Amino acid sequence: MAAEKLYAGTDVGSSWTKVVLLNPAKSLVGYCLKKSGTDFSATARRCLEASLEMADARSEDIACSFSTGYGRKNVDYADDTRTEIGCHAKGCFHYFPSAMTIIDIGGQDNKIVKLDGSGQRTSFKMNRKCAAGTGAFLEEMATRLDLSLDEMDRLARQSTEMVKLGSFCTVFSATEVLENIRQGRKVADIVKGVYFSMIRRVLEMDSLTETVVMTGGVVAHNPYMVTMTEELVGRKIMVPEHPQLTGAIGAALYAMNSTGLGMNED
Amino acid sequence: MTEEKIVERKPIKATKEMGRIMTAYYFQLNDAARTHSQKIAWCTSVGPAEILRSLGFLVYFPENHGAMLGASRMATDTIPEANAIGYSPDICSYLTADVGAYLKGVTPLSKAYKGIESVPKPDVLVYNTNQCRDVQDWFAWYAREFKAPLVGIETHRGVGDVSDAHVESIAKQMEAIVSPLEEVAGRKFDLEELKRVLALSRECSELWKQVLDTASHTPSPLTFYDGAIHMGPAVVLRGTQQAVDYYRLLLAELNERIANNVAAVEGERHRLYWEGMPIWGRLSAHAKMFAALSTCVLASTYCNSWIFTAFDPDDPFTSMARAYTELFIVRSDESKERYIKQMIDFFKADGVIYHDAKTCPNNSNCRYGMPQRMERLTGLPSLILHGDLNDLRLISDEQTRTNVEAFVEQLEENKT
Incomplete structure (x- = not known):
């Protein structure tokens, strides 16, 4: 069971939905990809559940969650949104500052x-x-x-x-x-x-x-x-190590920053 | 779920009065067309309307009708009608929307003004190619359709500094159309009447400039979207007392906003300059989108295009020729660059949005490296939106939204 707080990033793209979970050290502890399909909200939720399972964590462990991508406004558990342009930038700079x-x-x-x-x-x-x-x-x-x-x-x-x-x-x-x-x-x-x-x-x-x-x-x-x-x-x-997840990782980093964490590191 | 915030810009009280004078204008045209009580001239929006008024014509502006077709989102249904008779989907979508609407037998005037069934038939059509060459083809189509005379002025293009030679050649063309117009009007040209009309146009122009200049205040009391709506009288009623009275009223309201520090967009955080044609069918949607992002698109070259500071009633032909040649749209890229820089500085803009309108190359000033040059010159970021003035088939709303949100994110992040 994850004792530490987690930060979720959800990237609902036109083809694939990607969810990642980062720990406070910005390590990728859980992720999932699924075809976006026709119900963006449900797909994102299924991806989140699978990511939590991978991280051996519960939804209560998520301190903050941001969404991005074409369906960013359809993610019912997200606290805020950023565009995929911003999130890819954030994700890439994390790997190659x-x-x-x-x-x-x-x-x-x-x-x-x-x-x-x-x-x-x-x-x-x-x-x-x-x-x-x-x-x-x-x-x-x-x-x-x-x-x-x-x-x-x-x-x-x-x-x-x-x-x-x-x-x-x-x-x-x-x-x-x-x-x-x-x-x-x-x-x-x-x-x-x-x-x-x-x-x-x-x-x-x-x-x-x-x-x-x-x-x-x-x-x-x-x-x-x-x-x-x-x-x-x-x-x-x-x-980057996970090129398809970069936008979701950027969203998770934005979520982390919004709580005051990791602001000066990226 | 992250709720989409719906934010309206502050409504302008004078809008009601504008509605009243625009209604009166269209009913006057409609009555004249029905009863033949007064001759009707069709004129391009930056054409020599003053000469026409001085000869007693009522003046109708097809470009205004084109914009109404766009704003009412009827254009996308009417454009294919014109395409089918040989007018390409790649040419001016004012032209194709307007000709298509005529072929289809529809007009947004019927929806806006109950009792008006069609556009008023012209006794003469008068163009000025200072807007583009498409207006000439557009008017030529109607001239054939209505078997009405067509006269026009061919303007110089790519003008750097406006020289006396430029002005003289246009003034001569303006003088030359008087005689054929007298014939249609059935009356003699009266220079004193032209001076009177031009004095009113000049006053309208000065007031319109003052209205637009209020946006230089922080926070801006006005948005580009308000400007695109309230420019109606400057286009169709310049040279009349109604337009002058209207802009006095509007200016007083905006000055009151400034005195009370009232913003058009509440919580204005970013100020943007719009370069290019409006996207008429998305005017309201875009106004809301920017307002929700606490961003005021506050000024534009487009709305400024109906400011004619050179008008001089004591020298009507020469000054009209100068005013209609000094226009941004006919100038060289170097002149345009200087102008945009001056506007960015004056309005204290944080960035520029260029609209690359697919069917309006003449008024899409981002195709020859202008945004990049302007970024280097000002250090301010810019965004290009790909769309169109009227043809909504050429617009991706989702891409527009993502682009705009990402641009505002960038402004915000660079501010903090």
């Missing part, structure tokens, strides 16, 4: 957030309305190629002659994929082309300055994309 550019690739949006050396946000950008370059794009392409998302990373690594996909538009890109299938191109080469297209869409959002950190579910499940980005930009890219 320096000036940085954060690239977060989520289910339905991408973000580029810049922090100065003290962790203050200096700017941020979200992708425009279009889904190009987001997890939704990857899901659409997986469907077109009749692949599971898990297979894509392995296949991309096997590519010997990457195809080029030029369109901004997800639907037009899907047409390009069909054209490449028709021409008999290898699936591995098409998958790598899909990855490359996503990276290009993200990189054209902003310049990369200082330390570059990548987070989000897409990075967690497609780590080869980080390698490809490193090759493209010619620099090392940092990835």
